[in-house]
Amino acid sequence: MNNARAVFKKQMLDTRKNKAVLIQFVLFPIMTIVMTLLVKMDDMPEYYFLKLFSVMYLSMAPITSMSAIISEEKEKGTLRALMMSDVSGVSYLLGVGLYDFFACMMCTVLMSRVCGLEGDVWRDYLWIMAMGFLISIVLGAAIGVISKNQMAATSMAVPAMCVFSFLPMIAQFNSTVAKIAKFFFTEQIYLALNSEKSVKMDIEGFSITMANIILIFGFFLIAFKKEGLEKA
Amino acid sequence: MIRTINVSKSFGGRKVLDKISMTVEEGEIFGLLGPSGAGKTTLIRILTGQLAFEEGEAAVMGRNVRELKGKDKKQFGIMMDDFGLYERLTCFQNLKVFADIYGVSSERIHEVLAEVKLTDAETREASKLSKGMRERLRLARALLHQPKVLFLDEPTSGLDPQTANEIHEMILKRKEAGCIVFLTTHNMTEAEKLCDHLVLLNEGHIVEYGAPRELCLRYDHQKRIEVVTTDGETKEWPFGEESAAGIAELMRSGSLLTIHSKEPTLETVFMELTGRRLEV
Numbered sequence: 001m002n003n004a005r006a007v008f009k010k011q012m013l014d015t016r017k018n019k020a021v022l023i024q025f026v027l028f029p030i031m032t033i034v035m036t037l038l039v040k041m042d043d044m045p046e047y048y049f050l051k052l053f054s055v056m057y058l059s060m061a062p063i064t065s066m067s068a069i070i071s072e073e074k075e076k077g078t079l080r081a082l083m084m085s086d087v088s089g090v091s092y093l094l095g096v097g098l099y100d101f102f103a104c105m106m107c108t109v110l111m112s113r114v115c116g117l118e119g120d121v122w123r124d125y126l127w128i129m130a131m132g133f134l135i136s137i138v139l140g141a142a143i144g145v146i147s148k149n150q151m152a153a154t155s156m157a158v159p160a161m162c163v164f165s166f167l168p169m170i171a172q173f174n175s176t177v178a179k180i181a182k183f184f185f186t187e188q189i190y191l192a193l194n195s196e197k198s199v200k201m202d203i204e205g206f207s208i209t210m211a212n213i214i215l216i217f218g219f220f221l222i223a224f225k226k227e228g229l230e231k232a
Numbered sequence: 233m234i235r236t237i238n239v240s241k242s243f244g245g246r247k248v249l250d251k252i253s254m255t256v257e258e259g260e261i262f263g264l265l266g267p268s269g270a271g272k273t274t275l276i277r278i279l280t281g282q283l284a285f286e287e288g289e290a291a292v293m294g295r296n297v298r299e300l301k302g303k304d305k306k307q308f309g310i311m312m313d314d315f316g317l318y319e320r321l322t323c324f325q326n327l328k329v330f331a332d333i334y335g336v337s338s339e340r341i342h343e344v345l346a347e348v349k350l351t352d353a354e355t356r357e358a359s360k361l362s363k364g365m366r367e368r369l370r371l372a373r374a375l376l377h378q379p380k381v382l383f384l385d386e387p388t389s390g391l392d393p394q395t396a397n398e399i400h401e402m403i404l405k406r407k408e409a410g411c412i413v414f415l416t417t418h419n420m421t422e423a424e425k426l427c428d429h430l431v432l433l434n435e436g437h438i439v440e441y442g443a444p445r446e447l448c449l450r451y452d453h454q455k456r457i458e459v460v461t462t463d464g465e466t467k468e469w470p471f472g473e474e475s476a477a478g479i480a481e482l483m484r485s486g487s488l489l490t491i492h493s494k495e496p497t498l499e500t501v502f503m504e505l506t507g508r509r510l511e512v
Binding site: 002003005006009010013014017018076077078080081082084085086087088 | 280282302303305306308310312314315316317318319320321325329330332333334335357373
């Protein structure tokens, strides 16, 4: 746990100067806040921009940041130095993953408060977002683990990110895509965030999200077992 | 102590280390001298548990390297070219990451930065350091937790002579502190200056083992003496009575400027044994 804490602290220091990762964390929250404060229309649904950007945020920021952080450490050889200092692969991923989760949740809390969410709706929103971040972080970690360098990570993270973030949007306009999209956790989170008058995930949505968790965790475990960070 | 017995390693059917056996005693500086591709880095990787190997046995501080645990690795300080730095972090922050892992105080970070003469660059980002400073920061990271065994892979490669000398001094200080220093180099001057014992490694084979001076004397077949006279002439004589008479005459006449025995260097020993140059 001590090593995971050291990795967490390292990541906090590094992200402040790593614009590529920093922008992943703040881009959508800033867009959400700015749009919410500036765009006011009579027939606009409540929390419109928050709900619109939240799914994009949870499917983009953790995947790209996790894969970028891990692959950069592999490419630059800092991961090798950590591994030889008694930091295990699990401690490392825990440190980076917790940091990623913490950063995303902090921004989510901020943007949802500024947008006016409160009470039970706010609590449910945060729970659902937390679940989404967790799945995306694991997916980003799997991509980072199997990528040899940053370029390889980007070439895998971008398609994954596009699929998970754009499917819910396209599903609104195309019923065929909607039939496929419903099997993705991002679509279920989108539907949950857009429930009438509240933020609620039904049993079907919850089951599909759980199935996504199992599949993505499975993918991560296979990647981790096969590639491992110690071989970096 | 570091000990290997018949360690062999292949990559894709090509043997890069073949039956390497050697012993490194406590508190000595041990060198692996050989040209690029001789297998030096591979051996360091094996000894630090980074690389599996097919045959033989290897132990560091009495621990089988195949079974090294985190605690064992904490006794090592490793400086390798591909152990990168956190480019966006300052020198202090770079060391702080590892200080937190090793449980080392911030005072020790200041101390080790002073030791490698980077105090003035403490708040400078690693990406803004010169090559020499980067190497010193890497060395500082390896020394941070005062390891019992220091593995240095080509520690002065590509550095200017002054920085190389500074690094040599730091290595010698570690030896004085009782640390085992295991270094690879293709620089014979460095090997002669630092190493108590060394092996000459070529294409994965140990071609010779011993103290640098002892090796040079062992291969001193020609046993010649070189003299330079006051009129600038250089003469070479074989050991023997005739030469003694000639040298005595030069001394009597006051025309002897310098006189040296001509033992081979490690470079010439290596060339004699392998037909290759070291610095390739």
